[in-house]
Amino acid sequence: MFDILIQNGTVVDGSGSPAYCADVAVKDGKIAQIAPHIVVDAQKIIDAAGRLITPGFIDIHRHADVNLFTSEFGEPELRQGLTTIINGNCGLSVVPCPPEHRDEIFTFLQPVIGEVDSSLKFTNFEEYIALVQKQPLPLNVGMLIGNGTVRASVKGYETGRLTPTELAQAHHYLHSSLAAGALGVTLGIVYAPENCYDIDGFVEVLQPMRDFQVPLVTHIRGEGDTFHQSLHEVIEIARRLGVPLHISHLKCIGSRNWGHGVTKALEILDNARQSGMDITCDAYPYTAGSTQLIQILPPQFLEGGSAGIVKALSNPEKRRELTEILKKPSDYFENLVNMVGWGNIVMSTLTQPENQKYIGKSVEQIAAEQGKDPYDCAYDMLISEQCKISMVDYITSEDDIKTILGYPYTSVISDSVYPTGGVPHPRLYAAFPKVLIEYVRESPVLTIEQAIHKMTALPASVYHLKGKGILREGCDADINVFALKNLSTDATYQEPRRFAKGFDFILVGGKIAVDHDVLTHIPAGKTLFRI
Known part of the structure; x- marks a missing residue:
């Protein structure tokens, strides 16, 4: 029977x-x-x-590192057909978090993973995954190790090369995490503190990957004006390491880059594949993303973590310098303000009681209400919130989404962040049905077989999830x-x-x-x- x-x-x-x-x-x-x-x-x-x-659908890009310990975990995931998720993406895993850097790491990660319950006792991957195993899980969960958090665990959010001692400790964290079952290593090159590495620095710190058959999974340095050079950067890193490469949430930011930017990007990926490299990517079906508001800042203003950012933004001379930078296109960082404008940058999570009335409003709208210049408004809000602000940013085009989803090596993801409070991105609740409804049923871009493949067997193959993703x-x-x-979903940005x-x-x-x-x-x- x-x-x-x-x-x-x-x-x-x-x-x-x-x-x-x-x-x-x-x-x-x-x-x-x-x-x-x-x-x-x-x-x-x-x-x-x-x-x-x-x-069952497989979402290989979520940020539920600590949300999975909460009572509400599972329903947003299961109700959209997810039976497996993978956390620890964009270099922003919750571990390692040694005592000397724990507070600054958790503060930096809060807009992405939410508040970390003080009752959760872990300092490294092994301790973290042991707690996950004790948790009654409503669906399957895998974990990646984030190279950004690895660096923060040995050097905080300071720039500069790792000392030999720091490098040895970083190697230990990476090696021990992979030995304990981490499914891969993630980068968030756009984020501090990884943004201070060059190609040689990445290859040096990622040497432990050579001992394991896992992919390098990366949020690239820039997805707009520096899109193509950022792709070449990570392709070279993976080539030198001899590991598979997976590009996270492939997209092209800013109307001046739409269309031609994606066409060229896919050519770059195809050329690398034709040279023998194992390269895949993923994408979410929304024209808006969601991450930390501090990502509007150039690298030199991210040094020192949240405390360093607040100090810099409190300095009138630094503010004037920053404003001049943000007003112009950049060839060295992802200048969201210049590419999409303040009207397309929405503050979605705020922690202070006096700021709750601004949740869900753009920087442009908030500035008008406060009678401020948008630049000063954004700086003051970051100071008030000690940088704990999540944003929803309207950045890509519908045509580009269709093109990227149609690429044979693209998996469907949600890239769900789990900030505490505020208004989350609707992808947390609806990304996978949205693909089936909009891109299969209503305006066909994919056949049902293609769409299901991109939600199941293809993402399972990225992490060699045996027995998953196939009937x-x-x-x-x-x-x-x-x-x-x-199928239906009425989850909206509002x-x-x-x-x-x-x-x-x-x-x-x-x-x-x-x-x-x-x-x-x-x-x-x-x-x-x-x-």
Whole structure:
């Protein structure tokens, strides 16, 4: 007898191959059989007539490093069909965090991962992942090690080359994390403190990667005016290390760069692939991103972490210098202010009571309300909030999204950040259904087979997630059952906290995690490790 038998459905197996009609049987957390008209009895039979049967979706780019320890973790993820997520992206993993740098690391990360509960006791990857294993997980979770946090753990947010002692400690953190099962190493070259490395510095600090078969996963230095040179930079780093390369949230920022910028970028990636390199990428289906507001600042104003930034912004001479920098295009940092303007930069999370009225408003709007110049408004808000401000920034074009999603090596992601309070980005709740609704059902850019492949087998292949992302006998029974016509989502930038609807069943490890848009609260998820 099977545990669950899903009958009469259309199987989209994740491989990209054409859909076909079949039944799917589940036993002991695995797919036991896929065949037409399975007649063996089962404890539960699901009639999937008129429904698709797909692998559970895999989001390889989220920032739920500490949110997974909270009671609300799981519903935004499961309700959009996710059965596996990967955290620790953009070089911004929550570990390592030794006592001497813990507070400044957590303050710097707050707009991305949220507040870290003081009851959580960990200082390195091994201690962190041990806590994750003890957590009742509603879905599968894997973890990456962030090179930015590694650097901050040995040198704080100061610039300059690592000393031999610091370099040895950084190597230890990377090696021990990978040995303990981290799925890969992530970079956030646009962020402090990694923005002070050059190619030689990255190759030097990342030497432990040579001992492990894991990808280098990177938020590149610039995605607008310096887009192409930033791609060449990370390709060279991966080439020298001899490791696979995965580009995070591939996109092109600023209207002056749209269209031609993406065309050239894909040519760069194709040329590197043709030379023998293993290169993939991912993308989210929104024209707005979300990260720390401090990312409007050039590298020299990020030194010293949050305390250093506040000190610089409190200096009238420094403010004048900064304003002149932000008003002009840049060839050395991602100047969002110049590329998209203050009207497209929204403060989405603010912590101070007196600033709550500004949540969800652009810097331009806030400045008008305060009777200030937008530059002074942004600086003053960063000082008031001690840099703990998340932003939603409107940066890319719909046509570019379609082009990038159509690239054969692009996985679908959400890039969800989890700031404490405020108004989160709607991708936290709706990224995956949005692709199916808008780019498969309504304005077809992808076939259903292509879209499911980009949500399942393709992302699973980036991290060699054995048994994930494919419907095959013997694979893990992470399964979604839904009708494409029934999917809906009304999560917006103004009202993002709205769950997707239309999933009949979502199985995690052979257990029903969602039954007609209702969570069962069965902790069937597992912690994933490098194989």
